[in-house]
Amino acid sequence: MAKAKTNTEDYLRMYRQMVRIRTFEDNANQLYLSAKMPGLTHMYSGEEAVAVGICEALTDDDRITSTHRGHGHCVAKGAEFKEMFCELLGKAEGYCRGKGGSMHIADQSHGNLGANAIVGGSMGIATGSALRAKLQGSDDVTVCFFGDGATAQGLWYEVMNMAALWKLPVIYACENNGYSEYTKTEEIAAGSITARAEAFGIEAHQVDGQDVMAVNALAQKLVARARKGEGPFFIELMTYRYHGHHVGDINREYYRSKDEEKDWKDNRDPIIRFRAHLVSEGIASEDEIDAINAEIEKDAAEAVAYAEAAAYPDVSEVDMHVYAA
Amino acid sequence: MREITLSQAVNEAIAEEMRRDPTVFLMGEDVAEAGTPFKVLSGLVEEFGTERIIDTPISEPGFVGLAVGAAMTGARPIVDLMFGDFIYLVMDQLCNQAAKQHYMSGGKLTVPMVLRTNMGATRRSAAQHSQSLQALVAHIPGLKVAMPSSAYEAKGLMKTAIRDNNPVVIFEDKLMYQDKAPVPEEEYLIPFGEAFVKREGRDITLIATSSMVQVAEKAAMALAQEGIEAEVIDPRTIVPLDEATLIESVKKTSRAIVIDEGHQSYGVTSEIASRLNEKAFYHLDAPVMRMGAMDVPVPFSPALEDLTVPTPQAVVEAARKLCGGEMIHAA
Secondary structure: OOOOOHHHHHHHHHHHHHHHHHHHHHHHHHHHHHHOOOOOOOOOOOOOHHHOOOOOOOOOOEEEEEEOOOOHHHHOOOOHHHHHHHHHHOOOOOOOOOOOHHHHHHHHHEEOOOOOOOEEEOHHHHHHHHHHHHHHOOOOEEEEEEEHHHHHHHHHHHHHHHOOOOOOOEEEEEOOOOOOOOOEEHHHHOOOOOHHHOOOOEEEEEEEEHHHHHHHHHHHHHHHHHHHHOEEEEEEEEEEOOOOOOOOOOOOOOOOOOOHHHHHHHHHHHHHHHHHHHHOOOOOOOOHHHHHHHHHHHHHHEEEEEEEHHOOOOHHHHOOOOOOO | OOEEEEOOOHHHHHHHHHOOOOOEEEEOOOOOOOOOOOOOOOOHHHHOOOOOEOOOOOOOOHHHHHHHHHOOOOOEEEOOOOOOOHHHHHHHHHEEEHHHHHHHOOOOOOOEEEEEEOOOOOOOOOOOEEEEEEEHHOOOOOOOEEOOOHHHHHHHHHHHHHHOOOEEEEEEEEOOOOEEEEEOOOOOOOOOOOOOEEEEOEEEEEOOOOOOOHHHHHHHHHHOOOOOOOOEEEEEEEEEOHHHHHHHHHHHOOOEEEEEEEOOOOOOOHHHHHHHHOOOHHOOOOOOEEEEEOOOOOOHHHHHHOOOOOOOHHHHHHHHHHHOOOOOOOO
């Protein structure tokens, strides 16, 4: 695995953040299966190294835009379980007072400009955030997360063109999990995805999205260069989603085999791989790691219980926040 | 008072706000050295530079998307959409992104941006450069919609729009850019949601937007010759709408015609007429009448195009019928 962070504390934080994402998603899935959560949600499980590897290279002043599969980005950028679960359950203490739900969590205090339920819908917003940084003369960087499916949206090509023309500090992070909703990526994407960015003169990279240190090493370098005005950049992160398109997409053998899923989970899981590395390098013992996992499970259980008991927004809030004062 | 064109009024409003607030910038196609095809923005790039008057590629969804993101992160962008007809291209950015961020985030995010564009037929520009699409955006909660009817309104509403913390769409009538009106030298703003009574009258209320205010005023002058005193009201913004002033007028006159250059069906005229029916029904002596553009794509031939928009003559005839007690059962 690539060497990036050498600080024990940084390694353990990256590990903890990945486990927090997985644990959050396991609980969210249970809330769906037990019919406690309104609507559907899209699981990030399997892709943790992408969000954590990148967001660990960012500060709270740096911004991200996220997707319908956005819980991972949200946690990685610093969000709290309690407000996130409240939002998933439509409660008043949620990040968006229950008005956004799973697909629209925004956490401005940590630079998360929000998840977006239109595939590719935030590409303009992320690029505009980078334009703002440039006009303002700040060195803030914006990362635009999107999936392989979003590379089929025309908006991406429009904003990449402008980002390249104006050298904007934006990093386009394509999480290629192999599936565009219920269709294999190879059936929707002609040619090479990195070549599309390169056509605009944008430096493009492909990285193993299951290797958090490789992702973080690349992100650290590109973020630092973007701060100096060398952006924009493109990264294709090869990853895998363990669940279906959403939590209700359970019988999916018509587009994806169970053997394939098992192979990714058994042999390329980003958390198992990083845990093995931490132990083999003597950064943490198995017991210490088990203790971290247990602590996170307890946090999540408490946050879920809190959210379940929390109040719904008052009916008077329904027409509040349509317009800003 | 000095008189300036609507075009100069828009230019002055933007320049004043850009001097006042360094977070204001403008982007769009051919806005810098070209100053737009209508030359509305001429001179701005010389004063503010290409950092703040930004020429974009012909990528409407892209640059409107950039404006949304810049607005969410502390800037006050003005986006120039060369023709109102291009609104169809930017619907996702405007209606799914800009309009909903504040609500979806429970009030955390704001999108203080202005999308300035135009409307209006009879410029012989055919079906894709002549539409008046204000009803499309007025339908979307979260967007405000301003429709200046002269240079005076164009300046005051633009300045208010730039300072507003919400996405605002301003429709300028592209045939009125060279029309002059008295505009004070000193600064003024026109608040949103305040209709203006352009002419007082007791017999019928003519509620008209943008270019149709001139049509209504001409009709009112002709009607006065016949002894019919028409009140002309310009709502100035259709979102928010100053319902109270409209209702108050209709309670006085008992009759109303609503005139707007958008297509009549499911349009601005329908919405305002419905509100008057709901809220002033027992004060009415005649059905509230709608006069919008014909429900046809705008034709190129002048012989056909001129038939599609409301004219002073048509307003006069309709007003006569309403005031004469002739019930109108079919338009």
